[in-house]
Amino acid sequence: MSKKNLHFIINPISGTGKNRNILKKINKEIHSEIFETHIHFTERANHASEIASKLCREKADIIVAVGGDGTINEVGQALVNKDCMMGIVPTGSGNGLARHLRIPQQVNKALRLLNNLHAIKIDSCTANGHFFVNVSGIGYDGHISHCFSKEKKRGMKTYMKLILSEWWSYNIKKYQIEIDGICVFDDQAVQISFANGTQFGNNVVISPESKTDDGLIELCIVKPFQFYEIPFLLLSLATNRFHLSKRMKIISCAQATILSKNALKHLDGEPKELSDCLQLKVLPKSINIISKKLL
Secondary structure: OOOEEEEEEEOOOOOOOOOOOHHHHHHHHOOOOOEEEEEEEOOOOOHHHHHHHHHHHOOOOEEEEEEOHHHHHHHHHHOOOOOOEEEEEEOOOOEHHHHHOOOOOOHHHHHHHHOOOOEEEEEEEEEOOEEEOOEEEEEHHHHHHHHHOOOOOOOHHHHHHHHHHHHHHOOOEEEEEEEOOEEEEEEEEOEEEEEOOOEEEOOEEOOOOOOOOOOOEEEEEEOOOOHHHHHHHHHHHHOOOHHHOOOEEEEEEOEEEEEOOOOOEEEOOEEEOOOOEEEEEEEEEEEEEEOOOOO
């Protein structure tokens, strides 16, 4: 039996440093009798997508994203509706999609999972034609993503610091949501998250009922709240009960239009400049991904 071509696209500056000694770990854990292994390092933004697109054209069997949610996004967008399988070795600071899919957070265990070649089909999504696969959003979380991208220090501590410090100067926006031509929301909101997966990352769950194989996305609308409510809301977020809050409204849909003025957006945690008219669409079961099981 011929060996399968297994390509690793590695982000060398991914969030936590877990990809240190990654080549040694690949050589140790990957079964050489099954795979012909190839290594690629990214050198700039969007480079992972360029590499993955080229490898797809060359009929690669498996392409593995080694990095955080941003690297996964770049590789994933090149594999939409392709036969090539995608693998994930999570080395980022949040690893939202990997956690949702129960892909091990330990590099060695994530590498071992690839040997099983158990692929599932998951949904991906677009916002004005731009790809995302886990959780994206508009409003305050978009604002924080733009701020976070300018920080030298990454990680949850920096992210939480920004959430608290930026709140005082943030102006809450008004949004209008249309589904199938019907207005389902027309009011102010702190933010609206678009959840294909369940969590932002670090096990911070925004939409526990979201599934990556149901052809739907959840619009998680956070309504305005008072300052004194913040500790209770943070506690509910930490205990995976935020979706039960009276300040949260969740709408499931296959596509939607969101209208706003000057609200910042992010796609899978990466800041993105998009128009005030946002068209969301689910691409059902469009990516073949190696995972333990479908959730």
